[in-house]
Amino acid sequence: MNIDITGARIFYTFPFDFPILGKFSITETLVVSWIVMAVITGLCIWLTRDLKVENISKRQAFAEMLVETANNFVVGNAGEKFRGLVPFVAALFATSVFSNLISLLGLRSPTADLSTEAAWAGLVFVMITHQKIKTSGIGGYLKGYTEPIFIMTPFNVLSELATPISLACRHFGNILSGIVINALIYGSLAAASAALFRLIPGAVGEILSHIPVLSVGVPAVLSVYFDWFTGVMQAFIFCMLTIMYLANAAEE
Numbered sequence: 001m002n003i004d005i006t007g008a009r010i011f012y013t014f015p016f017d018f019p020i021l022g023k024f025s026i027t028e029t030l031v032v033s034w035i036v037m038a039v040i041t042g043l044c045i046w047l048t049r050d051l052k053v054e055n056i057s058k059r060q061a062f063a064e065m066l067v068e069t070a071n072n073f074v075v076g077n078a079g080e081k082f083r084g085l086v087p088f089v090a091a092l093f094a095t096s097v098f099s100n101l102i103s104l105l106g107l108r109s110p111t112a113d114l115s116t117e118a119a120w121a122g123l124v125f126v127m128i129t130h131q132k133i134k135t136s137g138i139g140g141y142l143k144g145y146t147e148p149i150f151i152m153t154p155f156n157v158l159s160e161l162a163t164p165i166s167l168a169c170r171h172f173g174n175i176l177s178g179i180v181i182n183a184l185i186y187g188s189l190a191a192a193s194a195a196l197f198r199l200i201p202g203a204v205g206e207i208l209s210h211i212p213v214l215s216v217g218v219p220a221v222l223s224v225y226f227d228w229f230t231g232v233m234q235a236f237i238f239c240m241l242t243i244m245y246l247a248n249a250a251e252e
Contacts, residue, residue, distance in 0.1 A: 027113075028108055029108070029110045029113040029115065029116060032099075032102060032107050032108060032109070032110050033099070033110045033116065035102070035107070036095060036098045036099050036102060036110065037095070039098060040091075040094050040095065040098060046059070047059060047060075047062065047063040047066075048063060066090075067090075070086050070089065070090040070093075071083065071086055073089070073239075073243075074086045074089050074243060077240065077243050077244065077247070078243045078244075078246060078247040079247065081250070082243070082246065082247065082250075085243070085246065089239050089242065089243060092120065092238070092239055092242065093235050093236070093238075093239045096111065096120075096171070096234070096235035096238055096239070097231060097232055097235045099111045099116070100175055100227070100230075100231030100232070100234060100235060101227060101228065101231050101232075103179065103227060104227055108179075109175060109179065111171060111172065111175045111234075112172070112175050112176045112179050113172075114168065114169075114172045116172075117167070117168035117169070117171045117172045118164075118168045120167070120168070120171075120238070121163075121164035121165070121167040121168035122164055124164065124167060124242050124245065124246075125163060125164040125167075127242075127246060128163065128245050128246060128249045129141075129249075131246055131249035131250055132144070132249045134250075135249065135250050135251070144156070145157060145160075163245060167238065167241060167242075170234075170237070170238075171234050171237075171238050174230055174234050175230070175231070175234060178227065178230050178231075182227075186212075189212065190212035193209075193211070193212045194209040194210070194212070195209075197209040197211070
């Protein structure tokens with residue numbers, strides 16, 4: 001099994017080149033991303049089955065609450081004219097949350113791979129650019145790079161490119177750092193457990209030294225922050241920044 005430049009394990013590489021794409025590899029990130037999409041799709045199908053107008057089920061009430069929350073989140077922060085953005089933001093948030101939290105099942109989070117966030121940020125950047133052109137026209141959009149004076153053009157270009165880079169790196173850095181810190185804590189506690197039980201003489205100490213007793217409990221408590229809180233918060237921040245960037249683009 002190989003490792004690609006992003007650190008994700010490669011499960012399979014096709015022996016021939018695809019047109020335009022070149023060699024195509026199936027990585028761990030890709031496989032887990034498919035699992036996340038399958039889970040979200042299955043939940044959406046389950047939540048929207050047998051919808052009724054009256055005497056609705058608890059499942060339908062929960063689904064309506066999710067839709068209402070997404071509507072309030074987007075419309076409340078960007079305005080009524082961005083209501084059409086609700087499905088995209090909801091899908092982005094759900095994908096991010098499930099990708100972040102899937103590490104709790106022992107799978108490597110797709111968001112610990114920079115290529116995942118880079119794809120999301122690239123899509124958001126295209127939407128921001130489209131909104132700016134829609135608002136100011138191509139001429140006005142290009143003119144914006146020369147303001148307030150022409151000499152500022154290179155800096156304005158760099159500022160524009162910094163948007164997707166900051167979006168991707170912020171999310172990626174926080175998720176990856178949580179995974180690394182958890183791994184270091186597990187390893188440190190396992191080493192401490194082995195060193196402690198080796199103090200017991202004889203075969204008993206030798207056997208117990210191979211059982212990472214100290215790794216039970218403490219990592220689970222820390223996981224509440226690094227996995228649950230950080231995972232949900234980073235998804236929220238990414239979606240909030242997406243909405244704010246698009247709203248600002250509509251005002252230029």
